[in-house]
Amino acid sequence: MPDRDTKGAVRTITDLARIAGVSPGTVSRALAGKSLVNIETRTKIQAIAREHGFRPNQMASGLRRQKTDVIGVVIPLGHDTRQQISDAFFMTLLGHLADELTREGYDLMLRRVVPGKDADWLDRFIGSGMIDGVIVIGQSDQFDRIEDVADGYDPMVVWGNHTEGQRHCVVGTDNRLGGRMAAERLIAAGATRLAFLGDTTAIEFAARFAGAQDSVARLGLPPIVTLRTHLSPDRASEEIARHLADHAGTIDGIFAATDTLAALCLTELRSQGIAVPDDMKLVGFDDLPIARQTVPPLTTVRQDIAAGAQGLVDLLLRRLAGEETESLVMPPQLVVRATA
């Protein structure tokens, strides 16, 4: 156990230098494993450091080197304040990001912002001097704000939707294609009057909706009805119940913007006595663990979260190294289970 008590506090590199009988500079070099230090003095210094449980102050180091080894991760909650930070998809992504960043030697600074309150949210984070780069999880309704920032700040990568000609580097699933897949599956399963369940304010969701609309239009089916909901489970449940009642008999297939909404929808369908998939087909999006556990198991469009996290970190590190990077658009994958 590192000894903080008996031997007196060894808090600074200077304390350590005094004990080792060398200069602070040498200690710094030894601890950094620099080659120019005598192997003998180096091991000695490292031993003393270990013995006293010494850890260099990262703030001081960061200030001097102009590099903090911290990556900021920010979740903008523009369109739905109370949601998302507990959204299973984002949280899983965050978990994988933590893994990847740790592996690369970076710490992770998490910030949750409500952009409505300050337009300045992203500049503030970047300008804080605390982070070497930033990963934005979800564009929310802040696409333009992110574009603005991207012009003057390179080490930024965003999880979200890719739009032709955009300037910020994004990693994400091809939402529009995913939307097409979902609609096509619903139609293949026999549905003809489709509805989209969710909120199209967020650009990712809008793209999913647009993709579904593509398919429907191409086949000459009636346009898709939007069943607008919030994303937080508590509010969404009632909203879904109301929508289902309002549209009873006029729709026979639902494309839910996320698996979470799909699962909620399934519960409401059950309680209203609507049989799935006989009376209503249902397709979700994400392929979260819950998709396998609903009754009946959920047909959904899979996003590869782990690959997404890897992509985000990989691209960010390359940008940090000065490279220019293209966006990474990953293919969605239809997972057919029992709801459509």
Next chain:
Amino acid sequence: MPDRDTKGAVRTITDLARIAGVSPGTVSRALAGKSLVNIETRTKIQAIAREHGFRPNQMASGLRRQKTDVIGVVIPLGHDTRQQISDAFFMTLLGHLADELTREGYDLMLRRVVPGKDADWLDRFIGSGMIDGVIVIGQSDQFDRIEDVADGYDPMVVWGNHTEGQRHCVVGTDNRLGGRMAAERLIAAGATRLAFLGDTTAIEFAARFAGAQDSVARLGLPPIVTLRTHLSPDRASEEIARHLADHAGTIDGIFAATDTLAALCLTELRSQGIAVPDDMKLVGFDDLPIARQTVPPLTTVRQDIAAGAQGLVDLLLRRLAGEETESLVMPPQLVVRATA
């Protein structure tokens, strides 16, 4: 939009001072809203700062003030490496922590550690100089390590289980009581041969198990069988399937360590044709959103996550202010639905 280009970079307080025609010290005071600055110069300086999109460097400020306004949140993954960071309960707690800390003006530095690899994980985080205090999410199998650290470091609060006489400040549910409630419910529903599903390595889970064992012993029922599983969904599913097959007919009530496991278990029970609650009673723990959505809906023991997060932050801030604080043990609450 803050102008980084035309007016030249205003990165430091000194740049700003030059433009405003005052000294750096005055700028610092003005920006901090200190009273002793002339109201006029103060507003002027703030205006210039805003105009140029200036933000003070937090690293420098932190170094000088010996205070970073960052709270570390660490998730030790001792007993089950691959789990937890994506565990719904911890993620929800993390979301609420982010909210609470933000409200109090703190940033959140997230770290996920695998203690097996270095015994030093907590000291390293604390000694980094990057954080003013630390919240540990889950004791995992690191109870002793946390106790050691608590002796020399005050601003730490831990989410987890409370043990008589422990030295670190903890916030958590009364797991033992929760375990008793779960077992009693199973028994009241007609079960007599109980099993505990999960991993008792983590102390919280061990306490839940012990509580259940209390009830069973008091009523003279046969001791509870342990059905050991990992917590990651992929591995747990097979393990549960095997356990159910092995114990077919010898148990009639299952207390799952978490709702996630309970939901998984429900899926396996269904696929093995075991009727719930007729042939098997089931009780979970946590009352996550999923508990309402399983079929049939899950009877479970509720932990108040939002209150937990508030408690953690509140106690940490008080400790940061030098106060001594007691641990906060919150009462669990039985939520009866349809599985027992």
Next chain:
DNA sequence: GTGAAAGCGCTAACAC
């Protein structure tokens, strides 16, 4: 009410 100056703990020239 404001300026000057010292220094938080570290790193990286620059000497030798």
Next chain:
DNA sequence: GTGTTAGCGCTTTCAC
């Protein structure tokens, strides 16, 4: 190889 020195950008005495 190692010591010395000058800051990184900010805050805070201490003067005035």
